[in-house]
Amino acid sequence: MPEQLIIAIDGPSGSGKSSVSRAVASRLGVGYLDTGAMYRALTWWCLDQGIDLDDRDAVTDAAGDYPLAIGTDPEDPVVQVGDTDVTQAIRTPEVTAAVTKVATNTDVRPILQLAQRDLMAAIAEDTGGCVAEGRDITTVVAPDAHVRILLTASEEARLRRRSTELHGHAEAEAVAATRDSIVKRDAADATVSQFTTASDGVVTVDTSDLDFEGSVDAVLTVVTDRTGRVPR
């Protein structure tokens, strides 16, 4: 059994990465890293500072020195930039619409990827492990993780979940309003990361027909099979 348990989870928007990863980290008693929140917080910072997201160099400079403090407690992952708590602000439709410009800036990515590796090591040192989730964790940030999972779900299920989360229901109008933020963003994000099919050694967990607890259990089963670690 590895002393420090590193778990990498990738997948498209709405597959359940954040919520499932948090629950998995809690059940294993280890820390959590939401790498998407780092791209979102950088986007929020650029918008707040009046940095033009089309100015690749300016955004790259910001990536190197934005004052991010990311919470790694899976029960309460607070995100702060400077003195501002941006936990909610980074989930607004404005940031969601803009984040792809930052995430597809190929000069920004290596800077955040390096920061993510350092954070994962620090979290593992502190808590005995780390569950990190995003789009390129299994392939680029932590290809040596003890457990690597691609969390997927059908487009229909992902639209239904996000629509319910944002609008309280999944009626046709709400699903249509959600479509761009899922489908278009995934297509753009997929140009810089490989999260639509599993790379060698990455286990696919399809949650289309699972409820939330079922998804958590499916991931924990992979963890136990691979590492012998039994959740609490």
Ligand SMILES: Nc1ncnc2c1ncn2[C@@H]1O[C@H](COP(=O)(O)OP(=O)(O)O)[C@@H](O)[C@H]1O
């Ligand atoms: N297996 C599941 N069944 C039903 N709802 C789920 C499932 N997994 C996640 N959800 C819900 O779907 C929404 C999107 O999940 P989230 O974790 O934000 O996905 P991602 O981080 O992949 O974008 C959340 O409201 C979450 O509670």
Ligand SMILES: Nc1ccn([C@H]2C[C@H](O)[C@@H](COP(=O)(O)OP(=O)(O)O)O2)c(=O)n1
């Ligand atoms: N490791 C990562 C994590 C997120 N991203 C991108 C992909 C998304 O458009 C944004 C925000 O990611 P986030 O996981 O918060 O997005 P969703 O909530 O799943 O829709 O950042 C990335 O390119 N690489």
